[in-house]
Amino acid sequence: MSRPLELGKYSIGVGDRFGQQARAQLEACRQAAGQGLEVTPVWNKSHREHAIVGTEPSSVQAAAAAAVAALHWRGRWHVDADHIRLETVEPFLACCDFFTLDVADAIGQPLPSEAVEEFVARHPELVGRLEIPGLPAVLRTSRADIEARAFKYLPAARAAGAIYRRIKQAKGAGRFITEVSMDETDTPQTPVELLVILAALADQAVPVQTLAPRFTGRFNKGVDYVGDVAVFEREFNADLCVLRFAIRQYGLPANLKLSVHSGSDKFSIYGPIHRALRRHDAGLHLKTAGTTWLEELIGLAAAGGDGLALVKDLYAAALARLEELCGPYASVIDIDPRRLPSVAEVGRWTAEQLVLAARHDPACPSFNPHLRQLLHVAYKLAAGKGAAYLELVRAHQGLIGRNVTANLYERHIKPVFLGQ
Ligand SMILES: [Zn+2]
Secondary structure, X not given: OOOOOOOOOEEXXXXXXXXXXXXXXXXXXXXXXXOOOOOEEEEEEEHHHHHHHOOOOHHHHHHHXXXXXXXXXXXXXXXXXXXXXOOOXXXXXXXXXXXXXXXXXXXXXXXXXXXXXXXXXXXHHHOEEEOOOOOOOOEEEOHHHHHHHHHHHHHHHHXXXXXXXXXXXHHXXXXXEEEEEOOOOOOXXXXXXHHHHHHHHHHOOOOEEEEEOOOOOEOOOOOOOEOOHHHHHHHHHHHHHHHHHHHHHHOOOOOOEEEEOOOOOXXXXXXXXXXXXXXXOOOEEEEOOHHHHHHHHHHHXXXXXXXXXXXXXXXXXXXXXXXXXXXXXXHHOOOOHHHOOXXXXXXXXXXXXXXXXXXXXXXXXXXXXXXXXXXXXXXXXXXXXXXXXXHHHHHOHHHHHHHHHHHHHHHHHHHHHHOO
C-alpha cells in the first residue's frame, strides 16, 4: 500500500458557506508559506451547513480545486466532511479526503456492562498510578473511576469505529484523514477521560489523526473565548501530554494532534495555544468556518450602496427570526437580545458604523459581539436570496476577498502558528 494520507503538523480548517472565498482563503496560506510556515488548508462544511444553504458536498471540493489551480498551490490541501455521522456520511464519501466523525451524541448512550468490563480488563494501565510525562502530578485513578468513564465514552468510541469502518470500506484504508469530534456537548473532557477515549479509539482501530475535545469555557461562534484563560492553558497543555503518551501507549498515528473547533476569533487563548505548541513541539488543527462568512458581510457592508443595504436587510430579517436561527447553534452562541440594536438604528448606520459593529476588534468601542453572533447564524437568510446574493458578492469580491484573507492571516494564522 502507498503511504497513508497524513495531515500536516499545522492546519487550518476554513469554511466557505457560499463557495466564493476559497481563493481568498488559500491566499492566507500562501502568505504563511511566504514566511516559511506550512499551514495546510482544509475546507470544511458540515451536513448541517449543506442542508441550510442547499449545497452538495461535491461543491466544496470543486471550489477548493479551482482555488488550488488558480494560485498554483503546490502544498497539501484537503476537503473535510465536517461533523458527519453514519446517517449523513454517504454523500461525502466520493469528494472528501478528511472526515470529522461527530460522536458527541453517543456519549453516555446505553452500553452492555460486559463491554466496560472487557475494556477495563484490557487496560490495567489505566487503573492506579498513571505517570504521564509532562503532567505536573502523577494521576491516581480507581477501577470505579475508569469504569464510570468507560461507561460514558465507550459508546462514542464505538460510534467512531462504525463510521470509520464505513468510510474505509468505501475509500480504502490510508486514503483519508480521520478526525474525531466531541466538542458539541455540555461537559468538557478531563485528561483522564481523554486517555480513556484514545485507548477506546485504538481498540476500535480508528487511526485518529486529530481529536476535537470539548475544552473548558465557551467557544462561541465568531467571538472571543469566554472562560478562565489560565485554566484553559493548563488543560490544553495537559491534553497535549496525554496525546503524546497515548500515541506511544496505544500505537496511534504519530501525528495525532488536537483540533480546536469553533476556533476562529478566540484571540485571548491564541497566545497560550502558541506557547503550548512550542513547549511540546505539537501540531494543531484550528477549525474555523463562519468567520469567513462574516468577512463576506463586512466586505459587502464596506462597499456601501447595494451591499450595505443587503446587510441591513439581512440583519432586520435575522432579528425577526432570532429563535429559529439560533436554535441549531444553542451550545455555541450566547446572544443577549437586549444588546442587539434595533432595525431602525441599524437602518441609520453608515457603512463604517456597520463594519465597526460587526468586525471583531475587541478594542473598538463600537464592536458588538451580539450583533456579530446573530449575523453569524444568519447565513440561512442569505441562502434564501439565492442568485441575488451571489451576484452581489461577486460584484464586490475584490473588497470582500481582501477582508477574508487578512482576517485569516493577520488575526488567526499569525497569532496561533507564528506567535505574532
Ligand atoms: Zn465542531
